[in-house]
Amino acid sequence: MIELVAVGRRYGDRIAVEDVSLQVAPGELVALVGASGSGKTTTLKMVNRLIEPTTGIVRVAGRDVSGVSGPALRRGIGYCFQQIGLFPHLSVAENVGVVPSLLGWDATRIRRRVADLLSWLELPAELGPRAPAELSGGQQQRVGIARALAGEPDVLLMDEPFGALDPITRETLQQRFQEIRRELGITTLFVTHDMVEALRLADRIAVLDHGRLVQIDAPQRLLRAPATDVVVQLLATPRRQAAALEPLLAGRA
Numbered sequence: 181m182i183e184l185v186a187v188g189r190r191y192g193d194r195i196a197v198e199d200v201s202l203q204v205a206p207g208e209l210v211a212l213v214g215a216s217g218s219g220k221t222t223t224l225k226m227v228n229r230l231i232e233p234t235t236g237i238v239r240v241a242g243r244d245v246s247g248v249s250g251p252a253l254r255r256g257i258g259y260c261f262q263q264i265g266l267f268p269h270l271s272v273a274e275n276v277g278v279v280p281s282l283l284g285w286d287a288t289r290i291r292r293r294v295a296d297l298l299s300w301l302e303l304p305a306e307l308g309p310r311a312p313a314e315l316s317g318g319q320q321q322r323v324g325i326a327r328a329l330a331g332e333p334d335v336l337l338m339d340e341p342f343g344a345l346d347p348i349t350r351e352t353l354q355q356r357f358q359e360i361r362r363e364l365g366i367t368t369l370f371v372t373h374d375m376v377e378a379l380r381l382a383d384r385i386a387v388l389d390h391g392r393l394v395q396i397d398a399p400q401r402l403l404r405a406p407a408t409d410v411v412v413q414l415l416a417t418p419r420r421q422a423a424a425l426e427p428l429l430a431g432r433a
């Protein structure tokens with residue numbers, strides 16, 4: 181369970197996030213959506229103390245995170261972020277195995293876990309010994325996802341994890357990710373600017389606008405009863421895209 185209580189973050193006079201309260205229930209996936217600069221990444225990073233809130237309380241599994249050291253906290257929380265941040269001097273396999281090593285797993289268990297994750301993310305085993313710089317952007321992104329899942333976390337933070345992937349790989353991985361997440365009951369806060377992705381993956385969608393939470397609801401409820409114009413606008417894009425495709429699919433264009 182992730183819990184934010186009246187959380188805010190300022191940079192000088194500028195407000196990045198203000199008075200955000202939300203809960204992600206055990207096993208639930210909440211998607212954070214909103215325009216660029218609306219505070220999604222800042223909100224996510226306050227959960228594992230990569231950014232410190234200026235106001236409010238963050239709890240993970242009932243514990244106020246301000247009382248837990250950043251590194252200890254991040255060993256128990258899987259995360260992958262927009263700028264992928266793989267360790268350049270470690271191989272792909274070593275990158276994926278970082279958290280299991282820190283958790284003291286034995287070498288055989290780590291090797292097996294890394295192999296499973298690479299195969300699960302459709303990364304050929306021969307990429308394991310390579311340096312991250314020798315991979316494509318989409319491959320690096322998948323290594324980032326594998327690394328986030330490696331320590332079998334109960335809680336996962338993801339920032340645009342599927343952003344750099346081609347549409348087919350993206351759909352396959354969304355499906356795989358959803359299966360593994362449901363199977364393991366991983367509590368997930370998931371940032372995306374792709375409304376279709378949010379509608380497909382999320383149990384509930386949280387909409388940020390200029391740092392404030394304007395609505396948090398199940399996808400169907402969001403579609404039926406958008407709370408503000410911003411929510412209407414965010415939903416307009418997938419609707420427009422679907423409408424634009426319709427005549428083409430019907431062979432009328």
Ligand SMILES: Nc1ncnc2c1ncn2[C@@H]1O[C@H](COP(=O)(O)OP(=O)(O)OP(=O)(O)O)[C@@H](O)[C@H]1O
Nearest residue numbers: 191194195196215216217218219220221222223373
């Ligand atoms: N270190 C910083 N110093 C000053 N302002 C910052 C800093 N980090 C973020 N901000 C500001 O806080 C606001 C929220 O930024 P944030 O990165 O959370 O947005 P976002 O919703 O993730 O956007 P995007 O979709 O573009 O990734 C922005 O206005 C940004 O300019």
Ligand SMILES: [Mg+2]
Nearest residue numbers: 220221222262
């Ligand atoms: Mg961001």
